[in-house]
Amino acid sequence: MLIDMKVLDVPLANEPEATELDLRRVWAIVWLRAPLIIALVVIAVAGTYAYSSFQTDLYQATAKISVVDPNAQAVFNGVQIRVDPKREVDTQIQLLRSPDLRRAVDENLGGDALEISSITVSSVGSTDLISITVSSPSPQVAQAGANAMAELFVKQRRAQVTGSFTDRADELRSKAREIDAEIAKLDGQLADRGTPATLVDVLRSQRSALVVQQADLRTRATQFDVEAATRSGASEVSQTATLPTSPYSPTPRRDASLAGVLALLLGIGLAFLLDRLDNGVRTLEDVENISKGVPVIGGIPIAVRGEKGSRRIDRHSQRMLVPLDSLAAEAYRALASNLRFSALGAKRTRILVTSSEGSEGKSTVTANLAIVLAESGQRVVIVSGDLRKPTVESFFGLDSKESGLTSVLLGDHTLDDAVKPVVLASGRRLAVLPAGPLPQNPAEIVGSAAMGSLLDRLEAAGADFILIDSPPLLPVADSLALSQFADGAVVLCLVGETPRNHLRETLERLQQVNTHIIGVVLNGVPTKGRYSRYYGAYSYGASSYQYKYSQPSDPASSSGDSGSGSKRASKRGSLTGPV
Amino acid sequence: MNSDATLSIVVICTGNICRSPMAEALLMHDLHVRGVRADVASAGTLGLDSQADPNAVAVMAGRGIDIWPHRSRLLTKEILSGTDLVIGMAREHVRAAALLESSCYARAFTLRDLVRRAHRFGGPAGDEPVGIWAARLSSHRDVSELMGESPFDDIADPIGMSRADFERTAAVISDLSSALAVSIAAGRVVDVDRSDRDL
Numbered sequence: 001m002l003i004d005m006k007v008l009d010v011p012l013a014n015e016p017e018a019t020e021l022d023l024r025r026v027w028a029i030v031w032l033r034a035p036l037i038i039a040l041v042v043i044a045v046a047g048t049y050a051y052s053s054f055q056t057d058l059y060q061a062t063a064k065i066s067v068v069d070p071n072a073q074a075v076f077n078g079v080q081i082r083v084d085p086k087r088e089v090d091t092q093i094q095l096l097r098s099p100d101l102r103r104a105v106d107e108n109l110g111g112d113a114l115e116i117s118s119i120t121v122s123s124v125g126s127t128d129l130i131s132i133t134v135s136s137p138s139p140q141v142a143q144a145g146a147n148a149m150a151e152l153f154v155k156q157r158r159a160q161v162t163g164s165f166t167d168r169a170d171e172l173r174s175k176a177r178e179i180d181a182e183i184a185k186l187d188g189q190l191a192d193r194g195t196p197a198t199l200v201d202v203l204r205s206q207r208s209a210l211v212v213q214q215a216d217l218r219t220r221a222t223q224f225d226v227e228a229a230t231r232s233g234a235s236e237v238s239q240t241a242t243l244p245t246s247p248y249s250p251t252p253r254r255d256a257s258l259a260g261v262l263a264l265l266l267g268i269g270l271a272f273l274l275d276r277l278d279n280g281v282r283t284l285e286d287v288e289n290i291s292k293g294v295p296v297i298g299g300i301p302i303a304v305r306g307e308k309g310s311r312r313i314d315r316h317s318q319r320m321l322v323p324l325d326s327l328a329a330e331a332y333r334a335l336a337s338n339l340r341f342s343a344l345g346a347k348r349t350r351i352l353v354t355s356s357e358g359s360e361g362k363s364t365v366t367a368n369l370a371i372v373l374a375e376s377g378q379r380v381v382i383v384s385g386d387l388r389k390p391t392v393e394s395f396f397g398l399d400s401k402e403s404g405l406t407s408v409l410l411g412d413h414t415l416d417d418a419v420k421p422v423v424l425a426s427g428r429r430l431a432v433l434p435a436g437p438l439p440q441n442p443a444e445i446v447g448s449a450a451m452g453s454l455l456d457r458l459e460a461a462g463a464d465f466i467l468i469d470s471p472p473l474l475p476v477a478d479s480l481a482l483s484q485f486a487d488g489a490v491v492l493c494l495v496g497e498t499p500r501n502h503l504r505e506t507l508e509r510l511q512q513v514n515t516h517i518i519g520v521v522l523n524g525v526p527t528k529g530r531y532s533r534y535y536g537a538y539s540y541g542a543s544s545y546q547y548k549y550s551q552p553s554d555p556a557s558s559s560g561d562s563g564s565g566s567k568r569a570s571k572r573g574s575l576t577g578p579v
Numbered sequence: 580m581n582s583d584a585t586l587s588i589v590v591i592c593t594g595n596i597c598r599s600p601m602a603e604a605l606l607m608h609d610l611h612v613r614g615v616r617a618d619v620a621s622a623g624t625l626g627l628d629s630q631a632d633p634n635a636v637a638v639m640a641g642r643g644i645d646i647w648p649h650r651s652r653l654l655t656k657e658i659l660s661g662t663d664l665v666i667g668m669a670r671e672h673v674r675a676a677a678l679l680e681s682s683c684y685a686r687a688f689t690l691r692d693l694v695r696r697a698h699r700f701g702g703p704a705g706d707e708p709v710g711i712w713a714a715r716l717s718s719h720r721d722v723s724e725l726m727g728e729s730p731f732d733d734i735a736d737p738i739g740m741s742r743a744d745f746e747r748t749a750a751v752i753s754d755l756s757s758a759l760a761v762s763i764a765a766g767r768v769v770d771v772d773r774s775d776r777d778l
Contacts, residue, residue, distance in 0.1 A: 295727035341674040345722030
């Protein structure tokens with residue numbers, strides 16, 4: 001039973017899981033732009049830290065006042081009403097924020113008031129306390145400000161609450177003073193000798209009544225005074241501000257870490273945005289997503305100039321015949337092996353080498369591929385089918401001014417005359433048919449029936465592979481016209497340059513005319529750096545073996561492609577031009 | 580079936596120093612404990628002349644298998660001829676084998692692909708020879724299925740990597756190898772004595 005379970009396990013474990021692939025894609029997007037994200041985070045953290053550190057030190061002092069008298073009760077029509085403390089606190093906070101109070105504080109502090117940076121008034125949790133926090137570059141000002149504000153507020157409040165009592169007392173006193181005048185008037189009448197005796201008695205009783213009334217008023221005024229004095233105003237300073245010893249601001253570490261987190265999120269967002277905007281073919285997965293079943297059959301490593309880690313493409317070396325012992329040659333051998341293998345399934349003699357736009361390396365790849373195929377014993381003919389900018393022949397020191405494809409098709413030369421033999425250093429041979437004089441109507445010429453019969457004759461002459469170089473497929477019609485005579489097409493794309501939609505369209509157009517696409521070849525595959533891990537084995541080839549095992553076995557025992565690894569070492573830089 | 584016939588299997592990788600020596604030993608072991616008489620060999624497409632990688636030797640020693648005496652060799656037509664199964668560690672090895680000896684194409688697979696196909700179609704039926712069974716598994720296969728590289732077919736080359744990477748590679752190969760051995764053994768009349776003793 002255990003064994004049976006295992007049989008089930010293995011194939012299931014090999015099935016790709018969609019979520020896993022999605023995660024890999026997300027990770028790839030982030031990983032490929034990691035330098036950008038890291039740079040953003042570093043700049044944000046360093047910038048914020050520096051900015052924060054250079055800010056003036058600020059000190060904070062807090063005083064607390066309690067605003068609700070625990071015994072505060074209102075009696076209204078004989079019913080006791082409990083004051084809502086929350087509402088009371090909110091009311092007091094609004095009062096504390098009034099500009100009048102601020103003006104009073106400023107007056108109290110004098111010139112120091114200018115040093116107050118900010119004042120914050122807030123309730124302390126769910127208590128009846130209100131905290132007054134003053135921040136200032138000077139700790140003394142912060143403390144003085146907080147205390148002054150608390151004290152002034154309490155005083156103001158008391159004045160408000162006691163105001164009604166003192167007003168009443170004042171009113172009573174002024175009434176008492178008015179009575180003074182009346183008494184004085186009566187005294188004047190009493191002192192008058194002419195006042196009749198009967199009236200004097202009346203006046204006397206009037207006067208004593210007024211004195212009693214006045215004394216009563218004064219007593220009541222005093223009662224109000226006492227009342228006012230005993231009222232606290234319902235608020236008091238519950239905690240005075242102490243002198244702050246260390247600044248509360250700036251906090252460079254906290255600010256910097258916050259900025260770092262924000263920059264990280266921004267950077268990741270930016271990475272996804274850039275991925276959307278970046279249209280170029282970037283990873284093997286990009287190509288596989290586009291090619292849908294068309295295999296990627298080769299990856300030609302990037303030729304990098306300069307120090308390690310540099311990703312600058314050496315444009316010159318990228319367009320050269322590669323030394324047979326190079327990593328690039330290894331890649332061409334793998335490509336050649338794929339092409340030869342594809343011929344096991346069906347006839348794949350005539351191979352159209354094309355790409356979507358220009359400058360993706362068609363001629364370079366054609367020339368190098370032809371050499372590698374010839375080195376493995378295949379009979380190879382290169383046909384320079386690019387009648388607009390013929391270049392493949394120049395790799396072999398040939399030019400196409402005299403005779404070539406066009407002159408054969410026009411009947412000016414025979415095929416035998418036009419096909420030029422090239423002898424490689426190893427003694428192997430290949431043949432090149434240059435483009436010939438450039439015509440006015442290249443698409444018509446390469447699409448003519450004569451072109452087909454020319455390829456028939458080359459094949460009949462015993463060619464194993466006829467590699468047809470061609471102009472870019474999207475801008476001109478030549479490649480599609482040529483493709484009708486080809487057994488299959490190899491589509492090149494330049495990593496990071498060929499737009500994904502161009503590659504997609506190129507493949508679609510070839511499929512529309514029923515051309516078999518043997519596979520896609522990636523040119524300029526990075527061998528080092530961040531991107532290299534997205535090309536699988538294409539980015540390292542057999543190089544690990546070269547470093548680790550320096551003594552290959554006898555090359556004589558090798559045959560075909562599989563022996564090429566051992567031949568490599570003995571043929572360092574052994575390519576030659578035509579003989 | 581003709582249970583007396585000894586199966587002939589060749590395992591291929593690039594250097595014949597890391598993956599294929601481990602696969603050779605594991606497959607040999609897995610087949611033998613299931614009573615399948617088999618002759619498993621290995622070869623590489625590079626043609627190195629070397630012992631197995633020290634990490635491979637150590638990892639296999641940890642599994643109780645000694646591959647110290649192994650010597651790498653170049654894959655040749657002769658090695659391929661007369662084999663019942665050709666097993667590549669990656670697609671490129673299957674291609675190399677088919678290009679050397681096109682007649683072996685029908686019985687050449689990557690290990691992962693072979694195990695998948697064996698799981699889907701079952702092991703050899705009754706007395707079906709393994710070579711015929713292999714041809715049946717590959718009958719509707721297009722060459723494009725073996726072109727390029729694929730993470731679902733290829734077992735990555737651990738060369739130059741750490742002991743832990745070799746251990747992981749060995750574990751992958753071991754799982755696939757025992758699954759393959761089960762499939763092959765299922766259809767065969769096994770040597771009862773052997774299977775009783777070893778299982």
